[in-house]
Amino acid sequence: xxxxxxxxxxxxxxxxxxxxxxxxxxxxxxxxxxxxxxxxxxxxxxxxxxxxxxxxxxxxxxxxxxxxxxxxxxxxxxxxxxxxxxxxxxxxxxxxxxxxxxxxxxxxxxxxxxxxxxxxxxxxxxxxxxxxxxxxxxxxxxxxxxxxxxxxxxxxxxxxxxxxxxxxxxxxxxxxxxxxxxxxxxxxxxxxxxxxxxxxxxxxxxxxxxxxxxxxxxxxxxxxxxxxxxxxxxxxxxxxxxxxxxxxxxxxxxxxxxxxxxxxxxxxxxxxxxxxxxxxxxxxxxxxxxxxxxxxxxxxxxxxxxxxxxxxxxxxxxxxxxxxxxxxxxxxxxxxxxxxxxxxxxxxxxxxxxxxxxxxxxxxxxxxxxxxxxxxxxxxxxxxxxxxxxxxxxxxxxxxxxxxxxxxxxxxxxxxxxxxxxxxxxxxxxxxxxxxxxxxxxxxxxxxxxxxxxxxxxxxx
Amino acid sequence: xxxxxxxxxxxxxxxxxxxxxxxxxxxxxxxxxxxxxxxxxxxxxxxxxxxxxxxxxxxxxxxxxxxxxxxxxxxxxxxxxxxxxxxxxxxxxxxxxxxxxxxxxxxxxxxxxxxxxxxxxxxxxxxxxxxxxxxxxxxxxxxxxxxxxxxxxxxxxxxxxxxxxxxxxxxxxxxxxxxxxxxxxxxxxxxxxxxxxxxxxxxxxxxxxxxxxxxxxxxxxxxxxxxxxxxxxxxxxxxxxxxxxxxxxxxxxxxxxxxxxxxxxxxxxxxxxxxxxxxxxxxxxxxxxxxxxxxxxxxxxxxxxxxxxxxxxxxxxxxxxxxxxxxxxxxxxxxxxxxxxxxxxxxxxxxxxxxxxxxxxxxxxxxxxxxxxxxxxxxxxxxxxxxxxxxxxxxxxxxxxxxxxxxxxxxxxxxxxxxxxxxxxxxxxxxxxxxxxxxxxxxxxxxxxxxxxxxxxxxxxxxxxxxxxxxxxxxxxxxxxxxxxxxxxxxxxxxxxxxxxxxxxxxxxxxxxxxxxxxxxxxxxxxxx
Numbered sequence: 001x002x003x004x005x006x007x008x009x010x011x012x013x014x015x016x017x018x019x020x021x022x023x024x025x026x027x028x029x030x031x032x033x034x035x036x037x038x039x040x041x042x043x044x045x046x047x048x049x050x051x052x053x054x055x056x057x058x059x060x061x062x063x064x065x066x067x068x069x070x071x072x073x074x075x076x077x078x079x080x081x082x083x084x085x086x087x088x089x090x091x092x093x094x095x096x097x098x099x100x101x102x103x104x105x106x107x108x109x110x111x112x113x114x115x116x117x118x119x120x121x122x123x124x125x126x127x128x129x130x131x132x133x134x135x136x137x138x139x140x141x142x143x144x145x146x147x148x149x150x151x152x153x154x155x156x157x158x159x160x161x162x163x164x165x166x167x168x169x170x171x172x173x174x175x176x177x178x179x180x181x182x183x184x185x186x187x188x189x190x191x192x193x194x195x196x197x198x199x200x201x202x203x204x205x206x207x208x209x210x211x212x213x214x215x216x217x218x219x220x221x222x223x224x225x226x227x228x229x230x231x232x233x234x235x236x237x238x239x240x241x242x243x244x245x246x247x248x249x250x251x252x253x254x255x256x257x258x259x260x261x262x263x264x265x266x267x268x269x270x271x272x273x274x275x276x277x278x279x280x281x282x283x284x285x286x287x288x289x290x291x292x293x294x295x296x297x298x299x300x301x302x303x304x305x306x307x308x309x310x311x312x313x314x315x316x317x318x319x320x321x322x323x324x325x326x327x328x329x330x331x332x333x334x335x336x337x338x339x340x341x342x343x344x345x346x347x348x349x350x351x352x353x354x355x356x357x358x359x360x361x362x363x364x365x366x367x368x369x370x371x372x373x374x375x376x377x378x379x380x381x382x383x384x385x386x387x388x389x390x391x392x393x394x395x396x397x398x399x400x401x402x403x404x405x406x407x408x409x410x411x412x413x414x415x416x417x418x419x420x421x422x423x424x425x426x427x428x429x430x431x432x433x434x435x436x437x438x439x440x441x442x443x444x445x446x447x448x449x450x451x452x453x454x455x456x457x458x459x460x461x
Numbered sequence: 462x463x464x465x466x467x468x469x470x471x472x473x474x475x476x477x478x479x480x481x482x483x484x485x486x487x488x489x490x491x492x493x494x495x496x497x498x499x500x501x502x503x504x505x506x507x508x509x510x511x512x513x514x515x516x517x518x519x520x521x522x523x524x525x526x527x528x529x530x531x532x533x534x535x536x537x538x539x540x541x542x543x544x545x546x547x548x549x550x551x552x553x554x555x556x557x558x559x560x561x562x563x564x565x566x567x568x569x570x571x572x573x574x575x576x577x578x579x580x581x582x583x584x585x586x587x588x589x590x591x592x593x594x595x596x597x598x599x600x601x602x603x604x605x606x607x608x609x610x611x612x613x614x615x616x617x618x619x620x621x622x623x624x625x626x627x628x629x630x631x632x633x634x635x636x637x638x639x640x641x642x643x644x645x646x647x648x649x650x651x652x653x654x655x656x657x658x659x660x661x662x663x664x665x666x667x668x669x670x671x672x673x674x675x676x677x678x679x680x681x682x683x684x685x686x687x688x689x690x691x692x693x694x695x696x697x698x699x700x701x702x703x704x705x706x707x708x709x710x711x712x713x714x715x716x717x718x719x720x721x722x723x724x725x726x727x728x729x730x731x732x733x734x735x736x737x738x739x740x741x742x743x744x745x746x747x748x749x750x751x752x753x754x755x756x757x758x759x760x761x762x763x764x765x766x767x768x769x770x771x772x773x774x775x776x777x778x779x780x781x782x783x784x785x786x787x788x789x790x791x792x793x794x795x796x797x798x799x800x801x802x803x804x805x806x807x808x809x810x811x812x813x814x815x816x817x818x819x820x821x822x823x824x825x826x827x828x829x830x831x832x833x834x835x836x837x838x839x840x841x842x843x844x845x846x847x848x849x850x851x852x853x854x855x856x857x858x859x860x861x862x863x864x865x866x867x868x869x870x871x872x873x874x875x876x877x878x879x880x881x882x883x884x885x886x887x888x889x890x891x892x893x894x895x896x897x898x899x900x901x902x903x904x905x906x907x908x909x910x911x912x913x914x915x916x917x918x919x920x921x922x923x924x925x926x927x928x929x930x931x932x933x934x935x936x937x938x939x940x941x942x943x944x945x946x947x948x949x950x951x952x953x954x955x956x957x958x959x960x961x962x963x964x965x966x967x968x969x970x971x972x973x974x975x976x977x978x979x980x981x982x983x984x985x986x987x988x989x990x
Contacts, residue, residue: 187775188775188776188777188778188779188841189601189602189778190775192775218774218775222601222602222605222778248604250768250769250774252769252770252771253769253770253771253774254771255774256771257771257772257774257775258771260921260923261772261842261921261922261923264718264842264922264923264926265842267718267719268718268719268721268722268842268843268844269722269842269843269844269845271719272693272717272718272719275719334771336771
């Protein structure tokens, strides 16, 4: 049986991928198996009013309430709640420093929601006056409505001008205000952010994959933290949609540098261990942002979603999560961009679909190592749980194969081989940080996974 | 016989010690030795052994050894050159090649002169005050230095140079019905055979584990997690030892990314010292002082190449600094001691044409061509500081790249590399060779830009640096034609499917998926016929 697909977006990277698989296109009112929908369509399909009931052989590319993760204000709310919950449980993950900062979960810049948290913001602001903050409207994207402020008076002026007095009852649009990362890592004197693609096929249990071919988006103008330059958005915002309007925009490369090249540069100029730590911290950040929303997300089995993560790295090589997009752009700005996005879609399809290619909610959503393509597994709680159940199943011959048996065991599991390493350097109190990754066909993949992914904390009894 | 050898060693030693006294490092070195002599580690009664011992312990001995190593590399003895060259005392022993190079230089000079006339420019003049101020202010962001370059064109492109090479005719060759116009086979240069190449690139050909093939393969020593960890540990020892020949040897099996900057600087003797800082500062002053036509050509070249390249655009600003300083660097003139070319000269204003009144232009003697800045781009990934980048790039250029844009019979010269490429393709890929012959496309046309740029801009930077590790490790550019053949043979099926130059170029346009070192190993491990 051929898969019938439907799409709201007539992007060539999508349609060419579908057609390559021999799928046939149908309208949204016909019987479809696979829908690449806009977020609104998706919400409508799931709304009670629509009366639409999906059957077992359908898949759709959004979770109905993805905004828990992708709206700037809700993301912050969820992360704050997640930290508090962990703290209540006494989880060591929520450990704080003497100054009250979270040691392991401090991956978003301090953020408040305006107008609701105005007083809290003022309190924080007074702790370090003259610091720079960035205002973003919660509901907008692509850099619209964003500005920087470094004085309270400017914020007050803005509130008068925008005629939305700080009265939560009347205010239509809410904003988030975040501490601006004013010491970003610069390459060639220019600021950039990372765009990484993360695929989630289930929130409960959490199953997430990271696309290895992300890229850095560079500003066209040299970065200057000086106050008088605060209004030059071309030096501050990395969004392609913003940069495109700058006179310096180059359509041959679109200001995009691949993550592999970033890695090469950092390893060569800063060293291997700090670079590896940076990328491990990025994975850490992604996993915990997802765990923060996992409990509130409607984890419908028909759904999967590919998120665009925007991350800024500061000059100390610490990654900061800026925001998450539910519909990362599939428009290709350059040739290599097109190749990348084509691969992205192709790899997504092979992960979210069962081996026979037809969507099926009864499938356990455990793709084979080959199906991952350019994705790597960040976390699969199913596999992690299996692993917890039987660490004794570690096979000795596996560990011998990869050397250093003392801190690594290979566990074979139904269809999966899971490489597990106890990372002793991350030991804290009675806790051991373990890393769970799929074992790939090559040794290379295993040790790479092992060195970069710490995804499961386990209490040692 | 032994006597003679002793004597020649003695003479060489004498010559080197005289040379060293002329070097910029000498003063600092001498001061250090004097300090050492007056210290308590050197005793009067036991002067010589105690001094030598102290020099060994302070690392002065290693510094001296490295200096000798670099000097010897830069001054090939009679065995390095063909004997006839030594006899004639000329830089290029083969007359018709010498002529071809001279003609080519004349053409370059002519087109430079006509560009000056056309654009109403002089080769060099003092920079106007306002211009100087602007440039000083924008030194670290020269991409915003706004000058109109729309009228400027590169002096020549690789294609023009290839045409020159293809027109070279050996006077001893009698053409049989058009034969000899299609390839370089009529040029009587000796190039290595596959088995000779195998013995040169021994470690690769023997199938030893190479870092570039797979950094995660098991280490030879069980102590290490994988090959990369083992190489890093070893490389750190090499760096601590600071011994140039050892560092060179280390590169043969591939260099970990995190150590490459240091290792390369050791091999090339380009570690930045105080005198380098001063020198670089001077070069910058010269750039600000004089307004030269090469400045525009260089800026234009960066704009045309690196600025549009998704691997290198972020380094645009630093590249301008590097290229401009390079053009002012008279140290680069040393390449003309062992190159077949001579620099272009310009006449001082208002003076009679005579030898005394002409000066080398530009000060470095190197006229940039389209893509010249690609020789420097890979170094941007290795060094954060422009000064480190500059000196390693300069050393690499002066050892290797200059041979890629001159006509010479040198075995590392572009002509020999082209010939080597053709011989290998013909001998080891006869199907492809015949295919090219049938569709009447000279195979060298397809790969020439790779060879001339040393693959820079054609391979992803990590792969390119792996390739240049091999160049430095074996001190040879012959790896370029080997790779060119390996790529053609890897894409053989697709090439055989098409029959126009355009389509072949399309097949070979994207090399981003290749694993360079693996391909090299594959082709060098092939059984020789």
